[in-house]
Amino acid sequence: MKYAKNILETIGNTPMVKLNKLTEGIDALVLAKVETFNPGNSVKDRMAVKMIEDAEADGRLKPGGTIIEGTSGNTGMGLALGAIVKGYKLICVISDKQSKEKMDILRAVGARVVVCPTDVEPTDPRSYYSVSKRLAQETPNSWYVNQYDNLSNTAAHYEQTGPEIWEQTEGKITHFVVGVGTGGTISGVAKYLKERNPDVKIWGIDTYGSVFKKYHETGIFDENEIYSYVTEGIGEDILPKNVDFSLINGFTKVTDKDAAVYTRRLALEEGIFVGNSAGAAIKGVLQLKEHFKPEDVVVVLFHDSGSRYVGKMFNDDWMRERGYLDDEITKAEDLIKDHSDKPLIVVRTEELVSHAIDRLRKYKISQIPVIDVDGFVGSIDETDLFRSYVEDKDIATKPIKDVMGKPYPIVMANTSIEEISKLINKDNQAVLVDLGDGRHHIITKHDIISSIK
Structure with missing residues (x-):
């Protein structure tokens, strides 16, 4: 009989799959090493088990101990499989930008999950690096994995992934x-x-907000390059010991939008349901296509499963909120289609300025149309209100009609964005869209800017 003694024995020997549609413009054979076939659905299974076994061998991890690690989710899953089979407890420290699916999966396999803010310095006590170290110091009989500097990480891929490829x-x-x-x-x-x-070329995929590409090219660790980004699983604001820059021929950076869009395209055009870093990787391959010749064999590694991003890259609302869906936006109605069902916030001429201020604050808006029984007769803008307040501290108790500006222009739903843009200027901060049946909506500079792809 052929069977694995436990789930850990099924790690590795993942398939190599030829890419066809997305790589039509590349004069080379492009093959994907699809790591989602590992039992924990990611490449991280390999190094997680290797790190556990090496720590057991040298006594860092003792029977009944607690494994502690900062993770973007996938290493945590691999560690969880090892902990279950080998009898350890697991604490995973994860940043709040990671998908809810990753957090839920970790809890499902018995891990305690501690969530930390993303947009803090690595040395900040709230960062997931710092919290991981602190928990390791506070927890008896624990082992802090530190996948960034734990060289068993690299060793796993030298012993397994490289030979397979x-x-x-x-x-x-x-x-x-x-x-x-x-x-x-x-x-x-x-x-x-x-x-x-020695002639095999190694290309790393980096993301905007990460330090790898510039450091590789210049030797400069530029903190100005560090900022928050959406793409998961790649890029860093530190230099892990596992990154051997001497082995890497070059880096190319991929935007958050491209990573998300190509993650979806892999599923739709290749039938390969993989995660966010895979989208970045295949877009990186396309960016590098001038480096490939017809006789070349290019292998791109896809790290993990698309199931961990169902609420993100595979969710239209999430994509649309970030401007990642290339919906054609040409008319007034296109600009407001995602919120045209919401009521237009207005104030009346006889209401007090304090009422307008309350609505600006409550709805987090900057402009409000003013109406009376005959229709739209004026407008209130936060900048004008501030200027009026500087001149008169009792402005809040005055009626709206005493401080309102001229009414916003009204356009039809099919008015072009170009025409609307001409109407919005320093003297006029918004326009109203006539949606018919007496309904109107407002378009501001923010709506115009948000439509820019």
């Missing part, structure tokens, strides 16, 4: 492309492949 391509691989986060995958695979053939 070499064997599956019969040594014909010419380029390896992969997203870089902790650095273990790119460094381990690169070390193995370059030992077999």
Whole structure:
């Protein structure tokens, strides 16, 4: 009988799949190493178990101990499988930008999940790096994994992933492309492949907001490059010891939008349901296409499963909120279609200025149309209110009609964005859209700017 003694024995030997539609413009054979076939649905299963086994071997992890790690979710899943099979407890520290699905999955496999803010410095006591270290110090019989600097991470891919890729391509691989986060995958695979053939080119996929690309090219760790980004699993605001820059030929950066869009395209056009970093990776391959020749064999690694991003990249509302869906926006009605069902906030001429201020604050808006029994007769703008307050501290008790500006222009629903843009200027901060049946909606500068792709 053929069977695995436990789930950990099913890790590895993931398939290599030829990409067809998305790579039509590339003069090379492009193959995807699809790591979602691992039992924890990601490449991180490999290094998680390797790190546990090495820690057991040298006594850092003792029987009945607690494993503690900061993770974007996938390493946590691999550690959870190891903890279940081997009898350990697990605490996963995760940043709040990670998908809810990742957090729920970790809890489902028995991990305690601690969520930390994303947009803080690594040295901030609230960061998931700092919280992980603190919990390790406070928890008896615990082991802090530290996948960023734990070189067992790289070793796992040198021993497993690299040899698999070499064997599956019969040594014909010419380029390896992969997203870089902790650095273990790119460094381990690169070390193995370059030992077999020093001419194999290694390309890392980075994201905007991360330091890798500039550091590789200049040796400068530029803190000005660090800012919050949406793409999960790749990029860093630190330099992990697992990233061996000497083995990497170059980096290309991929935007958050492109990573999200190409994640969806992989599912729709290739039938490969994989995660956010895979979208970044295949877009990176397309950006690098001038480096490939017809006889080349390009291998791109897809890290994890799309199931962990159902509420994000695979959710139209989430994509639309961030401007990632290329809906055609040409008319007034296109600008307001996502909120045209909401009532127009107005004030009346005889109401007090304090009422307008309350509505500006409550609805977090900057402009309000003013009406009377005959219709729209004026407007209130927060900038004008501030100017009036500077001149008269008792402004809040005065009627709206004493401080209101001229009414906003009214346009039809099919009015072009170009025409609307001409109407919005320093003297006129908004326009009203006539939706018919007596309904109106407001378009502001913010709506115009949000439509820019």
